[in-house]
Amino acid sequence: MVSPLISRHDSAISHNYIPSLDGVRGIAICAVLAVHTFANMFPGSALGALGVDLFFVLSGFLITGTLLDSKHSPTYFRDFYAKRILRLFPVAYLYLLVTAFLFPTLHRMLGTSMPDYAGDWWWYLAYVPNLKPGQGAGDPYLWHFWSLAVEEQFYMFWPFLVLLLPTRWLFRSCLAMVAASLFFRIYWVGSGESIQLVYRNTFARVDAMAIGAAVLLVQRQYQKLLPAVRSISIVAAALFLVTLPILGVSEKSPWMRTGGQTLAGLAFGGLILYATENRYNWLSWRPLRQMGKYSYCLYVIHVAVIAHMEWVQAFLTRKGVPGMQWVAVLASMPLCYGIAALSWSWLEAPILKLKSRFQGQRSAEDRVAVSAEPAAG
Template sequence: MKQRHIPALDGLRGVAVLMVFVYHYGGGTHSSNRVMQLFGFFNKGGWVGVTLFFILSGFLITGILWDSYDDPHWWRNFYMRRTLRIFPLYFGTLLLVLLAAAAVGTFLPALKMIWVPFLFLQNIPPLIDNINRLPSPFPLFHFWSLAVEEQFYLIWPFLLVLQKTRRRAQLLCLTVFLLACAFRICLWQFAPNPDYVEFILTRAGELAAGGWLAIAYRGPEWPRVERFAPATAMLGGAGFLFAGLHCHSFESTSSWMMELGLPGITLCLASILVLAIRPGLLQRCFSGAWLRWIGSISFGIYVFHVLLAKVFHFLTHQLAGNRGPMVQNAVFFVIAAIGSVVAAWLSFHFYEKRFLRIKKRFTPISESPLVASQSSD
């Protein structure tokens, strides 16, 4: 019998949000200290925390869908649960952005642009500039990943339901993964455009990789997947490392990173997910109480750590404005970490939970055998 709840997946989500946070606040690239410079060089690859989010999402959502298709109300239950999990904080944030714009006198220009994130279109290349130019003290440039996931939720259930066997479902996942690789190769070889880093066709492979694992988890081949996971993790990690060192940057926009680094790190992180499910050292590490707690409020941390950046800047200036750059950066990091966690905790317990309780009304008859936590499923 497969486990109904695996705490290590909550911990993996915590790792993912910590990677993204350090990516945005770790700094070090322009430091005069050699150690910090080296840290900053590798920290440019912290964007892979979003890749881990996508793999986890593909794994959990595909599993939930596959196990609930016998329920006559599967589509209603699925979309209501997704809506109750994502929409309250998401659209509450958009309202906060508009109120902040009104406070600084830019309400009407912001209102004219807010339709882009309102429709989850902020990852569409021609529209990305609207988000970057949104005239509000609260930025939304990091919301592109939420658009990718919502577009995935809109399309994936109806593609998956057409697959009548596990083999066909796995073939669908593999096809999407390969098509995403082919799309990136064609684009970055002939018409490279950094705006497409956030496009659904660029990132669909990460979600599909998680989906493939979800189907495999429910079949007899899972022991074989576990056996090959360590070698796959090392091979994929080596591909990511080679791509970054070859082009002297771990940023996501280079052709090497898009063509080799992204599929490599996807395979690596997908294999780590497999090892986290299997009893052993990694499962014990990811099952730590503090890491699972971070994972339980990771959605809020992801939203607020960028949204409140200017607030964190202001507080840093007040506390360490006359100190050196190293001290200011350290204070900024600590304030942002504490502020993001506190904001996420308050949001989760006093706002989001009110909607999460309603999710119980839309629980599938055949509940998925694998659930991460009530904050994410």
């Protein structure tokens, strides 16, 4: 019998497909869109910033599975990096081109100013904007690329660890990375470092991906630890929720940037475990899966779309058009979704067909509708 959450067409997909993981990705992108759209209206929406942590945990889970499945392939590195390039570069670099050439033209037409990125483009082309002074936090249209950079930097060393380390040492490395990342955050916050450094630095964020990798390893190699993982994730979620009213939800909160971030990552690890063990649950709801399917492009473009809709809103307000305070909110999300749907059909899906040329053994990444998406921020 087909689940009411899944169409008959979906049920015909390979048994390796886990619809609920697309739903997890859908939750993550919805959270990010919420915080960047409603943050000034509803302070509680600041929790949406945790969508980036959920993306990171999911990425660590999927990428580790992909690498383990192809560990003995003679084309291990070629296949992995070729598939990453095919998935990530087209949308990101097209967006950078639009930002470099189209947006300045729009600014000139509207008589507004736009910062000159002439000396900064290489930071974004090389996926290292989180390493530039200020971590790119003040760069219009591009400030959210820090999370893409964090994932790319994770991809630079993680495949080597997966290849070289036995499973038991890989698992221990995950635990060590979680502890080290928490230590870095506590040290930097205590030293009075910029919150942007703590928020956007790879060393301070890698624990989320390590948690995802550890969950994958437990599920595959250390099943006896599964009850403990479930318990830890539940306790972490409870502690996180209990501390919110006391310690605050702002991304500038020292608690959120230290222990709160770790608790959220542990809770998300439990959510991903639940999703993989119950592939046709509420996470398989079609709208969630569709948001997950388009999540990468949604993440890349949403900052610019929201900014331009706010311009339209301000322009109409100056002209005396009534009821314009909700224009940016009501128009941005449908526009983002439409652009992302077109991007999927015309750009991403055709390019992703090339990934078949770099298939070794069937990987964990193939168990979901699309490959692991970069994070949000």
